[in-house]
Amino acid sequence: MPKKVTPYGDSKLGKKAQVTKMFDTISTDYDGLNRVISFGIDIKWRKRVVNILKQRKPKSILDIATGTGDLAINLIETGADRIVGLDISPGMLEVGKRKVRQKKMDDTIEMVVGDSENLPYKDNSFDAVTVAFGVRNFETLEKGLAEIYRVLDEKGTFVVLETSVPTKEPYKQGYRFYTKYILPAIGRLFSKDRSAYAYLSESASVFPHGEAFNNILRKIGFIEVENKPQTFGVASIYVATK
Numbered sequence: 001m002p003k004k005v006t007p008y009g010d011s012k013l014g015k016k017a018q019v020t021k022m023f024d025t026i027s028t029d030y031d032g033l034n035r036v037i038s039f040g041i042d043i044k045w046r047k048r049v050v051n052i053l054k055q056r057k058p059k060s061i062l063d064i065a066t067g068t069g070d071l072a073i074n075l076i077e078t079g080a081d082r083i084v085g086l087d088i089s090p091g092m093l094e095v096g097k098r099k100v101r102q103k104k105m106d107d108t109i110e111m112v113v114g115d116s117e118n119l120p121y122k123d124n125s126f127d128a129v130t131v132a133f134g135v136r137n138f139e140t141l142e143k144g145l146a147e148i149y150r151v152l153d154e155k156g157t158f159v160v161l162e163t164s165v166p167t168k169e170p171y172k173q174g175y176r177f178y179t180k181y182i183l184p185a186i187g188r189l190f191s192k193d194r195s196a197y198a199y200l201s202e203s204a205s206v207f208p209h210g211e212a213f214n215n216i217l218r219k220i221g222f223i224e225v226e227n228k229p230q231t232f233g234v235a236s237i238y239v240a241t242k
Contacts, residue, residue: 016088016115016139022199023067024091031068031095037183042133045230045237046074049130049159052239053078056157058127062086064116064148065134069096071161072109075130084126086114116144124153132161136207145220152242158222159239164209166233175234179205209236 059081063072066085075083087093097111129148138144166172184198214225222240229236
């Protein structure tokens, strides 16, 4: 199991409450900072997730940890009739709702407050489930993944986009320097919550990636599990089937 890292280590709140508070605080800065921190490459990664699902032609998609709705909005391109963006942070969802309204996608995309570890949906409710940069924020990883498995329809597709750690030098060394020093510094300069980007950096460094995460997915019951490293291994796309 991954080491538990929380935004406010000395807080009496549990990880779930801490993560909610953190994302509520940085919600208005999140999109802009994401573009800066990733040099805009996260846009390309999301497009690759969309292209994977286009081939599967899902009619209904649940996007967990949807945040400000970037991936949910991109998923319109799959042709799905129904897309639900679910997040635990009301602040992030408010930003996402505004974006959905501006793009006139309200008829297809529904943005709802919800807990990934206690999903308010029946078994086999969605043809596909996606999570972009969110699984490492689950309080109990296997519980969240088991809930995803439950609401996913038989032969449905699960796609995860998550940060990972490069395994080859000099990318590995460069990644560690960037995430340890540069990313938190950017967060301190531009974010209302100085600890938030330090947490995001640390949580990414300790989260299981590659074959370690593949094995956790298999343990939950997923089949046809594979991971696709992105941009020298600084992120990975995981694809699995129920």
